[in-house]
Amino acid sequence: xxxxxxxxxxxxxxxxxxxxxxxxxxxxxxxxxxxxxxxxxxxxxxxxxxxxxxxxxxxxxxxxxxxxxxxxxxxxxxxxxxxxxxxxxxxxxxxxxxxxxxxxxxxxxx
Amino acid sequence: xxxxxxxxxxxxxxxxxxxxxxxxxxxxxxxxxxxxxxxxxxxxxxxxxxxxxxxxxxxxxxxxxxxxxxxxxxxxxxxxxxxxxxxxxxxxxxxxxxxxxxxxxxxxxxxxxx
Numbered sequence: 001x002x003x004x005x006x007x008x009x010x011x012x013x014x015x016x017x018x019x020x021x022x023x024x025x026x027x028x029x030x031x032x033x034x035x036x037x038x039x040x041x042x043x044x045x046x047x048x049x050x051x052x053x054x055x056x057x058x059x060x061x062x063x064x065x066x067x068x069x070x071x072x073x074x075x076x077x078x079x080x081x082x083x084x085x086x087x088x089x090x091x092x093x094x095x096x097x098x099x100x101x102x103x104x105x106x107x108x109x110x
Numbered sequence: 111x112x113x114x115x116x117x118x119x120x121x122x123x124x125x126x127x128x129x130x131x132x133x134x135x136x137x138x139x140x141x142x143x144x145x146x147x148x149x150x151x152x153x154x155x156x157x158x159x160x161x162x163x164x165x166x167x168x169x170x171x172x173x174x175x176x177x178x179x180x181x182x183x184x185x186x187x188x189x190x191x192x193x194x195x196x197x198x199x200x201x202x203x204x205x206x207x208x209x210x211x212x213x214x215x216x217x218x219x220x221x222x223x224x
Contacts, residue, residue, distance in 0.1 A: 030208075030209075031210070033209065033212055035215075040147075040198060040218075040220075041217050042114075042200060042217040042218050043200065043213075045212035047212075048210070048211065088153065090153075092209045096141065096143070096165055096207040096208060097155040097158055097166050097168065098143075098145075098155065098202075098209065098213065099155070100145075100152060102152055103152065
């Protein structure tokens with residue numbers, strides 16, 4: 001079964017609003033990564049947060065990690081229509097492979 | 111520099127046939143991983159190769175196999191295709207496979223089994 005579950009499954013917001021996606025996982029991890037996928041194409045790496053980190057920023061992205069709750073969140077600020085995509089969290093446990101969450105489908109309405 | 115290249119982009123095969131997919135990683139990357147993406151099961155790990163050796167394998171039947179060449183290019187083979195093998199197959203390359211800097215994915219091969 002998949003390592004992670006994401007919430008919500010779908011999110012629709014207006015351009016300029018913030019979007020928050022949550023990810024929960026089941027076992028101890030080395031790091032957690034977020035990826036974006038446009039229309040069933042390849043995945044684009046957004047950000048990686050290590051298990052000893054609590055928060056990380058990259059441009060309009062902010063990721064938090066709570067290892068005690070086995071959860072992470074991705075915040076996209078000031079969303080744009082181009083942010084419309086599916087977003088996946090993925091955990092790495094040290095075995096050189098990723099366990100992906102179920103994904104959140106984000107729609108940003110212009 | 112060039113990204114991860116997967117060929118072909120689309121493929122239609124008949125049940126019972128076999129198929130070979132190709133992945134060329136970023137130059138200098140020695141790790142190639144393969145993933146299967148379906149609407150029902152999501153993204154699932156198939157296997158990972160590093161310096162021509164399979165280091166890790168997911169929970170897929172033996173019909174799914176792979177290999178890596180000395181130039182780090184990798185191929186994935188699926189024999190005796192089933193309808194359920196219809197999926198987007200993605201490969202990802204990384205320098206060492208530890209994912210410390212994230213993985214770079216190709217655009218995928220969409221396989222349809224009829």
